[in-house]
Amino acid sequence: LGVRRESVTDAAGHLQALGYIRYRRGHIGVLDRAGLESKACECYGVVKKELKRLLSDVRHRQGS
Structure with a gap:
């Protein structure tokens, strides 16, 4: 992720306190x-949409 482990632990703890995730020993549910x-920034939707488009393109090429 390119961030310190401490930052990930803090963020995961916050999201767990909100009831969005379960976080224990490096595992996230x-x-x-x-x-x-x-809680995610607007970029989440943009990235999700682009990934779907790219995967669709790959599947289309494999089917040809």
């Missing part, structure tokens, strides 16, 4: 995806 997405 998503409990409330909609809530988690609501």
